[in-house]
Amino acid sequence: MPYDEWTAAQDSATVTVDDHEVEMAYRDEGAGNPVVFLHGIPTNSYLFREQFEAVAAERRAIAPDMVGYGNSEMTDGFDRSIRAQELAVRDLVDQLGFDTIDFVGHDLGGGVGLRYAARTPEAIDRLVLSNSVAYDSWPIQTITDLGLPETARETSVEELQEMLDGLFRQTLFGDDHDEAFLDGMKTPWSSEASVTSVVRNASATNTSHTTEVDPSDVTAETLLLWGTEDEFQPIEWAERLEGDIATCELIGLEANHWVPEDRTVEFTDHLTGFLL
Template sequence: MDDTVKQDYKMNYSFYPGQSEEVVVFIHGIPTNHHLWDPIIPYLEGKYSVLTVDLIGYGYSERAPYPDLTLPKQAEYIINLLDELRIPKAHFVGHDLGGGIVQILSVFYPQRVKSMVVADGVCFANWPLPKVVSIRYPTAEEFQPSPLFIERMLREGLYYPQVLKPKVLTDLLLPFSGPNGPRDLQQASLALNHHQTEDIVPYLPNITCPTTLLWGQHDRYLPPYWGLLLHQHVPNSKFKILPNSGHYSMLDNPSLFAKELLIHLESATNY
């Protein structure tokens, strides 16, 4: 890993202590933030301790130039946060980019990973999406990085677009809605390169922690094929397709997502 990474970016996070010492860390992707997990947290509260984070450059975390927003560096920032909070080991749940970060954590920091869940995650060379690349150098109005672009991306990625109630939409759009929002979103896009996950493919068979792969049946951004391929590379992993769900399965069908997550956590805790 890169030792020159800046260590002191401020990461926004929320910690919900539970009755158990088991800690579950939730990691979002682009273009969302920690609010992505709001529908899931109530299912875990009281039983597990929960940590939700805003990746550096996203949500209410500190902004940074794109070389410092790569997935390997995001993984380092999360390890730094765990050190700060004195959390030696945790269960990790990652969506989209977060799914790639969880894979990197499992490969490079296996001693910190009790288990992992990849939900509709980036892997191999299936990313960044053309839609995400388009905002780097927009050639038309529809590709301008803006809250409207984010809203369209969310709606197109959902099986039930109507779940984007005003509060949900506000929570997911607000961090990129300021005057620097377009530039910040561009920086986030510029940081993304499929080699960040493709380069760890040879190491995926070495992952030994309990692993569950959850994929929305109707994910039009990262189709379930990729979950199956990841399942074939990670030993003893479980692959489950979530019906009536798109790319944002935790928003489309939170009760089902939470049910599968709790099954995973109970099994992994007793592993």
């Protein structure tokens, strides 16, 4: 599915982040017990397009764009940290009327899921973390540099597009990259407002928001789907999570950081086997 078709099928809700009302775009398909997918930085819900469709065939699937990302609101002036993203997702879940959910998170989205499951164990039945931030594993230098305030003032749209294209091409596994995926990852960052937004997103990467939660508080049955070649969130962090979460299985996949894209078939098979 091309990115423009994905966004054309999105809904939108007004969620509250602290005292700010912010628009959050999301896909919502299927019926049954809900599964929430949440991406990381600098991606959007399109990252999970294949897994979303597979799950929506048998269950209700919800895939938001985090606030400040994708097709969600990008205006300056609200928090985009994973603490704030957790508030936004919880508000969306409440508006959709769900008491409990299954949660699938990649990168920062995994950090949101980890907080959600540790702080309210009764709210998450099953948890899937893919190359997730945890403990003090983050932020990485690339994101720290991107989050400098002068980056927003000094970077053009063209420069940001070139940087993102290089980032994904250099860190996707192998050489045969899906141009539709690359288009979907870059398109949201193609305006001056989005340049500021991605910088604010990067500056909001706060290690304290994972170090303040204890993964041993997670009671959800947990699956870790991890790229074994990840240079951003190495598999050692997954091994630590596996030791700290009571009911947890780690599956390593030969992939870099973008595992749902690098190993689409294997990732989807493991995911649906766990959730369906």
